[in-house]
Amino acid sequence: MRRNDTIRRPLEARKASPLLVSLSAVILGIVAGCFFILCIGKNPFIGFERILFGALSNVRRIGNTLGMSTQLILIGLSVAFAFKTGLFNIGASGQMLVGGLSGSILAFYLPMDMPRVIYLPIIIVASMAAGALWGFISGLLKAKFNVHEVVSTIMLNWIAYWITYDFIPRFIIDPTISVKSKPIEAVHTLRAAWLTDLTQFSTMNYGFFLAILMCVIVAFILNKTTLGFNLKAVGSNRFCAEYAGIKVNRSIIISMAIAGALAGLGGLTYFCGYSNIMEMGKMPNEGYDGIAVALLGNCSPIGIFFSAIFFGILKMGRGSLAATGIPTEIADTIIATIIYFTATNVILASFWTGIFRKSFHKKEEQAAAAMARNGDGRDISELDRKELNSLAREGKRLGRGKEEV
Numbered sequence: 001m002r003r004n005d006t007i008r009r010p011l012e013a014r015k016a017s018p019l020l021v022s023l024s025a026v027i028l029g030i031v032a033g034c035f036f037i038l039c040i041g042k043n044p045f046i047g048f049e050r051i052l053f054g055a056l057s058n059v060r061r062i063g064n065t066l067g068m069s070t071q072l073i074l075i076g077l078s079v080a081f082a083f084k085t086g087l088f089n090i091g092a093s094g095q096m097l098v099g100g101l102s103g104s105i106l107a108f109y110l111p112m113d114m115p116r117v118i119y120l121p122i123i124i125v126a127s128m129a130a131g132a133l134w135g136f137i138s139g140l141l142k143a144k145f146n147v148h149e150v151v152s153t154i155m156l157n158w159i160a161y162w163i164t165y166d167f168i169p170r171f172i173i174d175p176t177i178s179v180k181s182k183p184i185e186a187v188h189t190l191r192a193a194w195l196t197d198l199t200q201f202s203t204m205n206y207g208f209f210l211a212i213l214m215c216v217i218v219a220f221i222l223n224k225t226t227l228g229f230n231l232k233a234v235g236s237n238r239f240c241a242e243y244a245g246i247k248v249n250r251s252i253i254i255s256m257a258i259a260g261a262l263a264g265l266g267g268l269t270y271f272c273g274y275s276n277i278m279e280m281g282k283m284p285n286e287g288y289d290g291i292a293v294a295l296l297g298n299c300s301p302i303g304i305f306f307s308a309i310f311f312g313i314l315k316m317g318r319g320s321l322a323a324t325g326i327p328t329e330i331a332d333t334i335i336a337t338i339i340y341f342t343a344t345n346v347i348l349a350s351f352w353t354g355i356f357r358k359s360f361h362k363k364e365e366q367a368a369a370a371m372a373r374n375g376d377g378r379d380i381s382e383l384d385r386k387e388l389n390s391l392a393r394e395g396k397r398l399g400r401g402k403e404e405v
Helices: 018-039 044-056 059-084 092-109 116-145 149-172 193-198 207-224 226-236 238-243 248-274 286-296 301-324 329-343 345-374 385-404
Strands: 177-181
Touching (some): 018 044, 018 286, 018 301, 018 329, 044 059, 044 301, 059 193, 059 226, 059 286, 092 149, 092 286, 116 248, 226 248, 286 301, 286 329, 301 329, 329 345, 345 385
16 A cells, blocks of 8 residues: 555654764765775774774773864864854864964963963853854855855965964964974863873863853754744745845854854864964864764754764774774775765665655555454554554564465
């Protein structure tokens, strides 16, 4: 029994969930990684075992993995937040730089005896404000002059790069190494003595808890507030949103400012937490890795959290591949492949939806056969899920009995 109105009934053939699509992309990426490792004559199982060993084999490595994942969570949130409004924030690297630079300069110029309960909020707010300013500029150019955000954010990346290149030697240069800033004292970073002791001197810091907090806040804004509704409405169809009375230009500016603030905080957690120096002439790759994190996490805060942890494992564990003779670039290749499959999520979603729908139609036919045998004149749509499954099992047994006869 195949009916065209199946998808309109409560007992519908469910569409593939974003989680299933993301897991499919991960599995296909891992399979591709196994193939690449086999091509160079190495054992893929040993390769992945070394990646897991390098990232999770002891408390310190786990702490380092979480420290690496922290900025990926925040950058992923930044990219996803802008994407919800139909914007592509490719400027997270520049926003990271200005956020990290603001925090680093304050770390050297604020009094060393300032209580941390006062000091930490100051550098957090300053870094988020700097990142928000960078995002605001791009949002303003988009809203007022229709300058595409990809162009403006890329240009702002390089403005941030050269500002950092100038400000490091001007304000925080290390006299012994002319291309780096002076190391920040631990008391003026996001690291904490109790976390350092707990994770055996890993790079895990307060930034990880800030990242979790930002996941909660972003989820609340997007799903529980009028602002979130307006932003998503603009992202779905800006013309309909404008017709409904939503101020589209203001939404664009707010969205990019918040995205910039998240990336600025990511810069603080990187340069004043995971690390304690800034290098001249270096654009942080994490600004681009966050795009992959957001895509794999389906732009959902909880998805981004686990996606960032997964990428953190790959990035932290790749150093251990060298001991097996497998190039560390294999881990980057796996990440790139996963991104490729994630970008083709429409194909993966169609594949799984087709399988689910075919399975559901077959279950309907089996249930209809059982109902006909029992003289049950109800329509399939009147069954609840439990009844449908029970009748489908009965119909399956009937079908099996006919085959044996």
